[in-house]
Amino acid sequence: MFVLKRPSIHPVSAGRLRRGIIAMAALTALAACSGGSQQDRHAPKPKVGFVVAKSSDVPVEVVLGGRTVAYETSQVRPQVSGVIKKRYFTEGAYVRAGQPLFQIDPSLYRAAVNQSEANLASARASADAAAVKAERYKPLAEMEAIAKQDYTDALAQARVAKAAVAQNAAALDTARINLRFTTVPAPISGRIGRSLFTVGALASASQADPLALIQRTDPIYVDMKQSSTDLTALRQKLSQGGASAGSTSVRLKLQDGNAYGASGTVKFSEVTVDESTGTVTIRAQFPNPDGLLLPGMFVNAVFDQSVQHDAYLVPQSAVLRDFDGSAYVMIVGKEGKAMRRKVITDRTRGKFSVVTDGLADGEKIIVDGLNGLKQGDAITPVPASTPQRVNASLQPSGKQD
CATH class of the missing domain: 2.40.30.170 (Efflux pump adaptor protein, beta barrel domain)
Known part of the structure; x- marks a missing residue:
């Protein structure tokens, strides 16, 4: 029967073996670390789109x-008293200035005109007689055939009679005006509202309510x-x-x-x-x-x-907010790094925020690629209008290799 024996290793050889394994592990770790850092150094910088800040005059839009x-409003009011006989307009219609609207009973006013005409004729007759008498007394007074006082009295009577003619003429004018006022006209052109008095109602020159209301709405005020x-x-x-x-x-x-x-x-x-x-x-x-x-x-x-003056129009998406509500933007700083810049903006205009402080002409404001961007990040800035190319390796393919 044969028994296999483990080969014996000399203690010196075992120590060398252990040291070799440790050295190989160290070299492997070092290679892995150096390769990773080199890979990080050559990682592509994220592209961000920017616009160039340029001050301009921005209108301040107000909504009130x-x-x-x-434009014009006129109350249709009677200037004489009497019973309304007729209404000449349609409620809500357009009326022109001077157009008859109401007819007040003119009987009494027509009679007053006739009386004033008669009084004027009588006054004129008396004035003519007084004037003739004064003319006749004049030469007689000069010859002292009559007393000068008689001529003076005759001349005064002639003047009084002439004044009476003027008074009665004025009374006739008043009577004719009142007769004309029995037809109530439209004082202005415009749309007339509902009639507040109907036919048969008593109209008075001192009444509180108007007969109707006319409004001119073209043009119109706001x-x-x-x-x-x-x-x-x-x-x-x-x-x-x-x-x-x-x-x-x-x-x-x-x-x-x-x-x-x-x-x-x-x-x-x-x-x-x-x-x-x-x-x-x-x-x-x-x-x-x-x-x-x-x-x-x-x-x-x-x-x-x-x-x-000297305001900046910045896309609203580029204006960010801090926890305290203050506004800031990210700009392209020195050495191609992102920088955070506080700005003042209190209003918008269309799709832009109006920045009044914190920016200068020529600065590059980042408007695209803001997601996850922090202060000091290395970036590759390109104009926001530059078309972006899509990596072909990221597009879906219909087959797999």
Whole structure:
């Protein structure tokens, strides 16, 4: 029977073997580490898209709530008293200035005209007789055939009679005016509302209510309310040169959110502040040929109240927020590294944020590739308009090798 024996290893040879294994492991680890760091050094830098900051004059858009107001409003009121005999208009129709609207019973006023005409004729006859008498007394007084006092009295009577003619002529004019007032005309052109008095009602010159109301709505006003604080701040900016006056053109948004087709013009702003609301009224005028805008409607007025100088339009996606709410952007810094820059922006315009402080002309603002980007990261900046090429190895393939 044969027994296999383990070969004996000399103690010196075993130590050498252990040292060789340890050395090989160390070399393997060193090679792995050197290869990894070399690989990290040659890793591609992430590409980011940037836009170049350029200051410009940016209009300050203001949206103010307001109400429409008729361009002209007139109350149809009687100027004489009497019973209404006729109504000549259709409620809600368009009437023209001077068009007859109501007819008040003219009987009494026509009789007054006739009486005034008769009184005037009588006064004229008396005046003629007094004038003839004074003419006859004149030569007789010169010859002292009659007393001079008689001539003086005759001349005075002639003058009194002439004055009576003027008085009766004025009374006749008044009577004719009152007769004309029995036909109540439209004082202005516009849309007339409902009739507040019907045929057969008694109209009086001193009544509290009008007969009807006429409103001219083409053009039409829009009265907007702006905070006196905002208006004061704007005037300070204008005086300091940080902004200039904007456009007077105004756009409207209706209650349903749709835009009104025509633009208007700012006419003026009030010189006093409403004590109850702390606002100032600004009035704009709009064309309204189709009558779409009715008096009393609520609308939103949009207009460029001023123009801010040296501002930057930055895409909203590029403006980030800190935990405290402050705004910042990432820019391309020195040596191709991303840098964090705090900015001041308090409003937007379209798809851009308006930056008023924190940027300078020529700086490159990162707008693409912001996800996960941190301060000091090495980047490869390219213009945001540069088309990106898709790696062919990342595209799905229909077959596998």
